[in-house]
Amino acid sequence: MDLEDWSTRLKVFADATRVRLLALLEQEELTVAELSAITRLAQPRVSTHLAKLKEAGLVRDRRAGVSAYYRFDEAPLDPAQRALWLALSTGSDDPLLRQDAERVAAVLANRAADQNWADSVAGDMERHYSPGRTWEALARTALPLLETGDVLDIASGDGVLAELVAPHARRYVCIDTSARVVAAASERLRRLGNVEVREGDMHTLPFADASFDLVVMMHALTYAAKPAQAVAESARVLRPGGRLLLCSLARHEHKAAVQAYGHVNLGFSSKELRKFVHKAGLDVSSLETVTREKRPPHFEVVSLIAVKPGIGNGDSGIAKANAKAGATA
Known part of the structure; x- marks a missing residue:
């Protein structure tokens, strides 16, 4: 200008x-x-x-x-x-x-x-509020459309996302570093028989290679000391054809505003996220800024979806489950 x-x-x-x-x-x-x-x-x-x-x-x-x-x-x-x-x-x-x-x-x-x-x-x-028109109601209405297979939720917190998504998954595993948060998630999710809540580190995931169809990292990277390594670990535990869903604050300079939340990083640019994913061997299928907060300092959120290469999506657990269901119909 x-x-x-x-x-x-x-x-x-x-x-x-x-x-x-x-x-x-x-x-x-x-x-x-x-x-x-x-x-x-x-x-x-x-x-x-x-x-x-x-x-x-x-x-x-x-x-x-x-x-x-x-x-x-x-x-x-x-x-x-x-x-x-x-x-x-x-x-x-x-x-x-x-x-x-x-x-x-x-x-x-x-x-x-x-x-x-x-x-x-x-x-x-x-x-603006209107009776019944809430984001939770919208999510719970739309979630049955999903086919998630075996899901790993990294830095899952006290299980809010798991509570929504797990009923539509075959298996749902939550992992977080905080023992107190893990205990709270276990209490919240105790009625869901397909959910496992574990304490663990996103940089060294305690799972075998190719264990999951979907790995979710909702704002996990803001707490990652080594974000590239955390993404690489996510890619390792994905099955061929599986997907990584990642969202993060966009790169910002508002250190004071996030200090109370214990953020290790001040967000990431789209270029940085793409680099992490490519280095981990995944193919980016979607990368965009999905929201900008109305109130100052107007944080933006970047969303990324990446796929682990394979022989089509037929290698993923979702595809195998669907094929088995079709064969027995």
């Missing part, structure tokens, strides 16, 4: 009213009238500032009937400008920002009273 573009962005961030509007639009999609009610500014003044923000590429709008809903768009910001915005939006203890944030709920309640629920949250539905 050249100096002229930088100057434009700095002028935007130097205006207190525009910072107030951006802080609100980062959290919610709002109309001019709603922004006016929250900030106690006249609608023409709000409109003027929104036009400037839109011209700078920091705000996008969405039409719904006669209304226009505005949202902060961070996509045009480069990393340095995102850091600047983060400092502005989280580093200030200005009373106006606090008052604005406190008024949002009432404005959204008024919107909901004037519309049906679906219309009031259109375009932002996943962030």
